[in-house]
Amino acid sequence: MDGWSSCLTTTATVAGAYLAWYAVCAWQCRRAMPALRLRGSHCYVTGGSAGLGEHLANLLAEAGANVTIVARNQDRLLAAQKRIQGHCADPEQQRIVAISADVANAAEGTRALHRAIKAQQGQAPKYVFACAGLTTPRFFLEYRPQDFEQTMQVNYFGALHTIQEAAKLMIQHEVKGGRVVTVSSQAGLLGIPGYSEYTPTKAALRMLTETLYYELAIYGIAAHCFLPANIRTPGFEHENQTKPEITRIIDGDDEAMDPRDCAQCMLDGMAKGYPNITSDWLGDIVRATCRGVGPANNMALDTLFVFLGWFLVPLWRVIVWWQAKSCRQAEAAQRKQVLSQ
Numbered sequence: 541m542d543g544w545s546s547c548l549t550t551t552a553t554v555a556g557a558y559l560a561w562y563a564v565c566a567w568q569c570r571r572a573m574p575a576l577r578l579r580g581s582h583c584y585v586t587g588g589s590a591g592l593g594e595h596l597a598n599l600l601a602e603a604g605a606n607v608t609i610v611a612r613n614q615d616r617l618l619a620a621q622k623r624i625q626g627h628c629a630d631p632e633q634q635r636i637v638a639i640s641a642d643v644a645n646a647a648e649g650t651r652a653l654h655r656a657i658k659a660q661q662g663q664a665p666k667y668v669f670a671c672a673g674l675t676t677p678r679f680f681l682e683y684r685p686q687d688f689e690q691t692m693q694v695n696y697f698g699a700l701h702t703i704q705e706a707a708k709l710m711i712q713h714e715v716k717g718g719r720v721v722t723v724s725s726q727a728g729l730l731g732i733p734g735y736s737e738y739t740p741t742k743a744a745l746r747m748l749t750e751t752l753y754y755e756l757a758i759y760g761i762a763a764h765c766f767l768p769a770n771i772r773t774p775g776f777e778h779e780n781q782t783k784p785e786i787t788r789i790i791d792g793d794d795e796a797m798d799p800r801d802c803a804q805c806m807l808d809g810m811a812k813g814y815p816n817i818t819s820d821w822l823g824d825i826v827r828a829t830c831r832g833v834g835p836a837n838n839m840a841l842d843t844l845f846v847f848l849g850w851f852l853v854p855l856w857r858v859i860v861w862w863q864a865k866s867c868r869q870a871e872a873a874q875r876k877q878v879l880s881q
């Protein structure tokens with residue numbers, strides 16, 4: 541009897557101590573973050589001439605923001621600028637600025653920010669969205685060395701240089717409640733065959749954002765990482781031209797999201813103060829499972845997602861393994877061909 545009661549007391553003490561610790565951690569998750577105030581703010585969107593970036597710019601214009609879009613192709617930029625202007629809540633008051641720059645080039649990318657401030661009558665960006673990014677999926681063995689480097693240059697370094705300069709400018713201009721957003725992907729959380737040129741760039745962004753989540757807080761700047769699943773965009777059409785069949789099957793390309801809904805999802809996540817914003821419940825499971833020691837969105841929900849992951853992750857592995865096995869013959873033939881070249 542004594543043994544039982546001491547066992548129960550120990551279990552209750554451990555459970556109670558854990559619950560208290562959980563409550564402390566959950567409380568720590570409730571970050572005090574100034575509310576999103578888009579009206580009248582300067583929002584800076586790289587990759588704003590197409591896809592996710594353009595639809596985000598539309599939403600920002602509808603909310604009354606001054607928007608700057610950045611991309612390389614001048615014609616597409618000007619066409620997008622016109623379309624975004626059509627979304628302004630108050631066209632007389634709002635400024636929609638378009639700047640041509642290659643964000644992969646550090647000097648060009650940072651110059652674009654300075655040009656944007658000038659064009660926005662001295663107003664520094666308050667919300668910075670690093671959307672520019674791309675992928676050309678292939679089998680690992682088919683890529684040339686420069687393919688990996690170029691994608692890293694645009695997706696990772698493009699976002700990094702923009703965010704670093706933007707943070708400096710926010711501090712200089714004493715912008716209050718500034719936020720930076722990197723656009724990673726669900727593919728920055730898990731490995732998918734066919735995305736070897738892409739997933740490391742998105743994983744790198746995730747870790748950069750986690751670091752900045754803590755570090756930029758020193759200056760009162762919040763950092764978010766957006767990790768969406770497939771989105772129906774021109775970029776998605778481009779990637780589908782080279783996407784191996786196994787990649788198409790695994791990432792379920794028929795379920796691609798509407799880009800406007802996806803952009804809205806990003807803004808909703810920012811409004812809730814989520815450090816890592818996902819676009820669907822599978823993404824939430826993967827995000828919570830991959831969280832490591834990073835910040836949670838919501839301790840209770842994230843714990844539930846991890847629990848669901850216990851059952852779904854092994855299933856996911858079986859599916860990927862089975863897909864890989866079922867196209868092993870084709871892959872082996874391809875590998876032979878590439879290696880014999």
Ligand SMILES: NC(=O)C1=CN([C@@H]2O[C@H](COP(=O)(O)OP(=O)(O)OC[C@H]3O[C@@H](n4cnc5c(N)ncnc54)[C@H](OP(=O)(O)O)[C@@H]3O)[C@@H](O)[C@H]2O)C=CC1
Nearest residue numbers: 587589590591592611612613642643673725770771773775
């Ligand atoms: N579509 C999808 O399924 C998913 C996309 N993502 C990510 O979301 C982001 C947006 O994707 P999506 O909307 O599909 O992309 P799109 O290809 O549709 O649009 C990309 C935009 O980025 C611009 N851009 C590309 N490279 C550069 C560069 N070097 N410098 C400046 N601007 C550049 C493009 O204009 P221009 O070519 O004229 O420079 C265009 O405005 C990307 O980071 C992508 O990786 C994440 C998950 C899923």
Ligand SMILES: CCCCCCCCCCCCCCCC(=O)[C@@H](N)CO
Nearest residue numbers: 725726727769770791822825852853856
């Ligand atoms: C819980 C365990 C189960 C895990 C299931 C996860 C399902 C993942 C689906 C993969 C979606 C990847 C989208 C990448 C999109 C992307 O970034 C490209 N289209 C590039 O533009």
